[in-house]
Structure formats: C-alpha cells, structure tokens
Amino acid sequence: MTEIPFDPYLKACPSRTVLDRVADRWTVLVVGALADGPQRFSALAQRVDGVSQKMLTRTLRGLERDGLVQRTVHAEVPPRVEYELTAAGHDVLGPLQALERWTLDHSADVLAAREAYDTAHATS
Template identity: 80%
Template sequence: MTQIPFDPYQRACPSRTVLDQVADRWSVLVVGALAGGPQRFSHLARRVDGVSQKMLTQTLRGLERDGLVTRTVHAEVPPRVEYELTEAGRAAYEPLRALEGWAREHAGAVLAAREAYDARHGVA
C-alpha cells in the first residue's frame, strides 16, 4: 500500500493538527524548557513565566498525547511527577529552537514594524 505524503497546505491533511499542537506558543516554550532534561510541573510553571496551571496542564497532555513528552510518576510520598521529551520531542526541539532564536533576534524589528503599521493605520 502506498502512503500519500502529508501536505499541510491541504485542508484535510492530518499534519495540520500536528502543526496546531507543536507550533502553539506554549508548546514551543514547554518543549524548550524540557530540552535540558526531565522537570517537575512546578519547575516548568516557573520556567514558562505567564502560563496558567490549566494551560500548562493542557499543553503537557497534548504533547504527551502526540508522543513528544512522557510523564513519569515516581512511587514516593508525596508522589513525584516528571515530564521529559521523548525522541520525537527532542527531534522537534531543533526546529523549535531555531524559531525561538529567530524570535529573539528579530523581536525588536517586529515590534518596530508593528508600531509603524499601527501609526499608519490609526490603530490605538
């Protein structure tokens, strides 16, 4: 059986749902935060400043569902839960790291372009 290649430019292509999850702001930041190794929820919440507990939980569940993150519960009292990138998660980190680097490098220019656009178009 021949597999049809995925084409995210096609409306019904399943690769779009993959992009929706992986390219989400919180997913990019969580994958980046986990690139250094396993972390507990509380550490991730501190590292990804501004993410709510609900959003962090949803993001981690989505990444786990997609096979990018594993969740390990250690049988301790109290239980210790750690999150870690899978092989697929580590592979996703490379292009996401490039995107993060681009954002750092170009943030000033993007903000200046926004201000100029808003001034030209009377956006308050």
C-alpha cells in the same frame, strides 16, 4: 506501501492536526523548557511564566499523547512527576528552538515595524 502525501495545507489532512500541536505558543515554550533535561510540573509552571495550570496540563498531555514527551510519576509523598523529551521530542526541538531564536533575534525589528505601522495607520 501506500503513498499518503501528507499536506498540512489541506484542511482534512491529519498532518494539519500535527501542525496544530507544534505551531502553538505553549508547545514552543514547554518543549524549549524541557531542552535542559527532565523537569517537574511545578518547575515548568515557573519557567513558562504566565501559563495556567490548565493549559500546562493540557499541553503536556497533548505532547505525551503525540509521543514527544515522557511522563514519569514517582510514587512518593508528596507525589513527584517528571516530564522529559523523548527521542521524537528532541527531534522537534530543532525547529522549535530555531523559531525561538528567530524571535529573540528579530523582536526589536518586529516591535519597531509595529510602532511604525500603528503610527501610519493611526485614526486621524
């Protein structure tokens, strides 16, 4: 088989577009929110505070397109749509939750560093 060395450091490499999907703030939060199991659109909108409907829709569509999320429409009234992680989606959960955990563990440090930096670089 042909050896295609994916390299996201190259602008033109398709893997760059994959990285773009995954290294995104809404992706991290939405996939993280789906870790507990299937969720409805409105439940996700509540859980991921501050996401606009447009961006939630776009993020979910993107994840569905990339095979990370399964979208299921239940033909009821009012309609019910459920999103859940696919096998590939569970795969990416590991790295993304690692990122999320790092954020939790180091937020205090980072915020302190910011304050120190801003103090040191204040327009005197």
